[in-house]
Amino acid sequence: MDFIPVFFVFLMTVATIGLGIYATRAAKTASDFFVAGRSVSVFWNASAISGEYLSAASFLGVAGLIMKHGYDALWYPVGYAAGYLFLLLFIAGPLRRFGAYTIPDFAEGRFDSPTFRKVAVIFVLCIGFFYTMPQMKGAGLTMNQILGWPYWAGIAVVGAVITFNVALGGMKGITFVQAFQYWAKAFAISLPVFVLLSVFGGYGGKVKQNVDAPADAPKFGTTTTLAFPGKDKAPANAIAFSALKPSLVEFPKGATIDKVGLVRKSLPGEDTSVPLYVLSLTDSAAELQQLMEMPPLSSADSLELVNAGAGTAIQPGNGLFAPLRYVTDSDGRPVEQNGKPVVTASKIELGSATDVTFREGSYIPNTQTNEKWVKPYGTLTAKHGYPMLYTYSLIIALVCGTAGLPHILVRFYTNPDGRAAKRTTFWVMVLLGAFYVFTPIWGTLGRADLPSLYANGKTDAVLIALPKVLENQLLGQILAGITSAGAFAAFMSTFSGLLVSMSGAFAHDIYGKMLRPNATQAQRLNAFKVAAVVCGVISMGLGLLAESFDITMLVGWAFAIAAASYFPLLLLGAWWRGLTRYGAAAGMLLGGLLSLGAIIVFMMLNSGVLVADVPPVVRALLEQPAIWGVPLSIGIMVVVSLATRQHVPKDATLKMLRLHAPEEIGLSKDYVE
Amino acid sequence: MADMPPPPQTTGQAGHHETVAEHLSHEQQEKLLHSVMNRQAALSVRVSLVFLAIIFGLPLVNWLLPDVANALAPGGFTWTWLLLAILFYPITTVLSAYFIRASDRIETELAQEGKAMVQAAQQESGRGA
Numbered sequence: 001m002d003f004i005p006v007f008f009v010f011l012m013t014v015a016t017i018g019l020g021i022y023a024t025r026a027a028k029t030a031s032d033f034f035v036a037g038r039s040v041s042v043f044w045n046a047s048a049i050s051g052e053y054l055s056a057a058s059f060l061g062v063a064g065l066i067m068k069h070g071y072d073a074l075w076y077p078v079g080y081a082a083g084y085l086f087l088l089l090f091i092a093g094p095l096r097r098f099g100a101y102t103i104p105d106f107a108e109g110r111f112d113s114p115t116f117r118k119v120a121v122i123f124v125l126c127i128g129f130f131y132t133m134p135q136m137k138g139a140g141l142t143m144n145q146i147l148g149w150p151y152w153a154g155i156a157v158v159g160a161v162i163t164f165n166v167a168l169g170g171m172k173g174i175t176f177v178q179a180f181q182y183w184a185k186a187f188a189i190s191l192p193v194f195v196l197l198s199v200f201g202g203y204g205g206k207v208k209q210n211v212d213a214p215a216d217a218p219k220f221g222t223t224t225t226l227a228f229p230g231k232d233k234a235p236a237n238a239i240a241f242s243a244l245k246p247s248l249v250e251f252p253k254g255a256t257i258d259k260v261g262l263v264r265k266s267l268p269g270e271d272t273s274v275p276l277y278v279l280s281l282t283d284s285a286a287e288l289q290q291l292m293e294m295p296p297l298s299s300a301d302s303l304e305l306v307n308a309g310a311g312t313a314i315q316p317g318n319g320l321f322a323p324l325r326y327v328t329d330s331d332g333r334p335v336e337q338n339g340k341p342v343v344t345a346s347k348i349e350l351g352s353a354t355d356v357t358f359r360e361g362s363y364i365p366n367t368q369t370n371e372k373w374v375k376p377y378g379t380l381t382a383k384h385g386y387p388m389l390y391t392y393s394l395i396i397a398l399v400c401g402t403a404g405l406p407h408i409l410v411r412f413y414t415n416p417d418g419r420a421a422k423r424t425t426f427w428v429m430v431l432l433g434a435f436y437v438f439t440p441i442w443g444t445l446g447r448a449d450l451p452s453l454y455a456n457g458k459t460d461a462v463l464i465a466l467p468k469v470l471e472n473q474l475l476g477q478i479l480a481g482i483t484s485a486g487a488f489a490a491f492m493s494t495f496s497g498l499l500v501s502m503s504g505a506f507a508h509d510i511y512g513k514m515l516r517p518n519a520t521q522a523q524r525l526n527a528f529k530v531a532a533v534v535c536g537v538i539s540m541g542l543g544l545l546a547e548s549f550d551i552t553m554l555v556g557w558a559f560a561i562a563a564a565s566y567f568p569l570l571l572l573g574a575w576w577r578g579l580t581r582y583g584a585a586a587g588m589l590l591g592g593l594l595s596l597g598a599i600i601v602f603m604m605l606n607s608g609v610l611v612a613d614v615p616p617v618v619r620a621l622l623e624q625p626a627i628w629g630v631p632l633s634i635g636i637m638v639v640v641s642l643a644t645r646q647h648v649p650k651d652a653t654l655k656m657l658r659l660h661a662p663e664e665i666g667l668s669k670d671y672v673e
Numbered sequence: 674m675a676d677m678p679p680p681p682q683t684t685g686q687a688g689h690h691e692t693v694a695e696h697l698s699h700e701q702q703e704k705l706l707h708s709v710m711n712r713q714a715a716l717s718v719r720v721s722l723v724f725l726a727i728i729f730g731l732p733l734v735n736w737l738l739p740d741v742a743n744a745l746a747p748g749g750f751t752w753t754w755l756l757l758a759i760l761f762y763p764i765t766t767v768l769s770a771y772f773i774r775a776s777d778r779i780e781t782e783l784a785q786e787g788k789a790m791v792q793a794a795q796q797e798s799g800r801g802a
Contacts, residue, residue: 071753071754071757074754074757074758075757078728078757078761081761081762081765082724082728082765085721085724085765085768085769086721088769088772088773089717089720089721089772090717090721093713093776202748202749203748203749204747204748204749204750205749206749207749207750207751207754208745208749208750211743211745211749211751374743374751374754375739375743375751376732376735376736376739376742376743376753377735377736387736388732388733388736391732392729392732395728395729395732399728418780419777419780422773422776422777423773425769426769426770426772426773429765429766429769430766433762433763433765433766434762436762437758437759437762440754440758440759575710575714577706653699653702653703653706654702656706656710657702657705657706657709660706660709660710660713661705661706661709661783661787662780662781662783662784662787664784664787664788665705665783665784665787665788665791666791
């Protein structure tokens with residue numbers, strides 16, 4: 001019955017092409033292409049913005065993150081939605097009133113500086129391509145996981161369909177499609193939840209399971225064999241054994257161990273020996289049982305245990321036994337925390353792809369205890385030891401990053417006026433909230449009813465895998481088909497928004513304003529179409545390159561740059577008369593580039609490319625730079641603007657009036673006529 | 674604005690806009706801007722402070738009063754889960770609905786004030802010419 005999800009994805013693709021062609025018949029003028037003729041009603045525009053915003057990261061990633069990290073990851077959907085409140089309060093109305101079509105228009109118009117347009121264009125394209133790569137990678141991976149297509153096939157389908165739609169109909173061509181895709185996604189994330197809840201039990205009850213058994217963790221309900229990748233797919237090849245009970249796993253296919261270590265990061269001076277043994281599973285069940293019940297630190301007498309380390313090859317039918325060990329300091333004394341001795345288990349990284357069998361009732365590796373999952377300051381925010389700092393920085397990055405994403409901001413120009421822009425933003429918040437409120441339910445159900453996804457790092461697939469657990473196979477496949485189609489809608493709608501924003505930057509800012517300022521409407525329209533095809537092809541190429549990149553890493557880059565560059569620019573540009581082009585450019589460049597640099601340094605430290613003794617607080621600040629990046633950018637803007645006070649545009653008051661005065665007074669003027 | 678190419682399809686309105694601004698003296702522009710921006714900014718800041726108190730206050734409550742945050746709430750959730758995973762969305766909706774209504778009211782008033790000011794300026798400049 002695997003054809004059912006394929007059928008749903010096929011339907012979604014055909015609907016996207018069909019709606020694109022239908023909507024395109026109305027798109028004729030350049031204004032239609034760039035801003036959908038500014039005739040989009042509040043309802044459709046809000047649906048389209050929401051459809052565009054809910055990317056693969058939101059549709060699959062947020063539920064997966066909540067399943068993986070629990071409470072800590074609830075900040076993601078909250079931050080993604082809350083960004084729009086800031087857009088509503090400070091940016092949406094003024095930006096639309098200013099009448100500029102792109103952020104580069106705003107940058108140039110607000111500061112009378114053509115040079116600034118060039119800087120801003122570079123940022124639009126950087127953020128656009130950083131954000132495109134994870135969409136493409138998501139398309140390739142998901143189609144590979146759910147339908148077994150090769151990696152490039154998902155990219156080719158999404159890329160080709162959307163490039164066709166955008167080149168054909170521009171903004172007007174995709175607005176209707178994106179609006180439709182919002183409703184498809186909202187339906188896909190909510191309807192299966194109601195069915196699953198009615199079968200598996202209530203949401204609150206599933207959360208309460210974690211509260212009631214804080215020291216416990218999810219277990220395998222039946223003996224389960226899972227496929228693990230080799231070291232070429234690190235970190236998915238890692239198995240961190242449970243520190244609650246000794247673990248015993250077997251390898252039907254044989255395996256090599258690439259690296260061994262401890263689950264708990266050792267502090268200086270602590271004993272770092274790894275408790276890990278290979279044993280033959282032909283031994284009697286009674287002895288194995290005894291082994292599993294062994295108290296920590298005791299040695300096995302009756303079974304022949306072979307110490308396992310990096311490079312050990314495990315024969316098919318052999319087991320790997322991972323007992324627990326008390327953590328001891330340099331003098332051999334047990335390390336205590338809250339009056340209890342600290343216990344740890346071993347962690348292995350597999351060298352080659354292999355199947356691993358976990359026995360019924362054993363604890364699932366690679367997940368935390370229920371308490372750490374359900375309470376704040378768990379595995380996500382506390383990893384560097386500064387959970388409050390991490391939490392606040394994450395919130396700032398998500399809120400300010402959302403408010404500075406250029407492909408979302410261009411959408412505000414499709415509103416007829418500033419008031420409509422505010423109303424649209426309000427409805428976007430309602431629509432996004434109605435979507436995001438379901439993501440924690442998926443994460444909670446995933447932990448309770450399909451925890452085996454933790455073992456081989458597939459929590460991202462919870463939306464597609466969970467419905468298939470249903471006893472009614474047909475119903476399960478249909479629901480999985482609905483969520484698969486929703487995921488496909490997510491890649492397509494976000495990519496179409498990015499493609500319009502990047503094509504607009506090329507055709508409007510680079511071609512229309514820099515290269516050929518006197519180009520006719522028809523020439524600009526053609527430039528848009530050519531730019532759409534070129535950007536579409538580049539995006540597909542980047543998607544192929546991105547296979548080995550981490551999706552969250554790329555999204556993090558885009559958010560870090562947006563939060564520390566465009567958000568301060570728009571906030572101060574709209575509300576502070578004294579901002580000069582020098583102040584704005586300096587703050588945007590330094591804030592954006594330093595934030596990006598910090599994340600890249602953290603990635604290099606994390607992967608071992610760069611070796612340095614960095615204190616954990618600095619690590620936290622490098623991984624989540626928003627808490628210093630955003631204030632730094634704003635600070636530089638203020639200081640440099642005050643120092644270059646003579647460069648405040650002469651008509652700054654009039655510009656500010658255009659940003660804030662209601663249209664009825666008659667001070668606004670549109671850039672794209 | 675000087676770098677803008679002449680739009681091929683001028684709507685007529687754009688030209689009208691330019692003249693409207695010319696009628697206002699610099700002092701009048703300043704005065705209008707002052708009243709427009711201050712009232713909108715005061716509203717935005719007020720709403721954002723409420724919102725920031727919630728979103729920045731919750732981590733603080735989680736840290737300082739973990740027993741309250743993790744106490745069981747109706748439905749099987751903990752209080753902090755209930756707030757962040759469910760109630761957060763309706764709360765922001767209410768906040769933004771309040772903002773929209775207040776902001777709309779301000780804009781209607783400002784539009785009237787602004788139009789009156791522009792008309793007065795137009796009459797004055799008409800008399801002057």
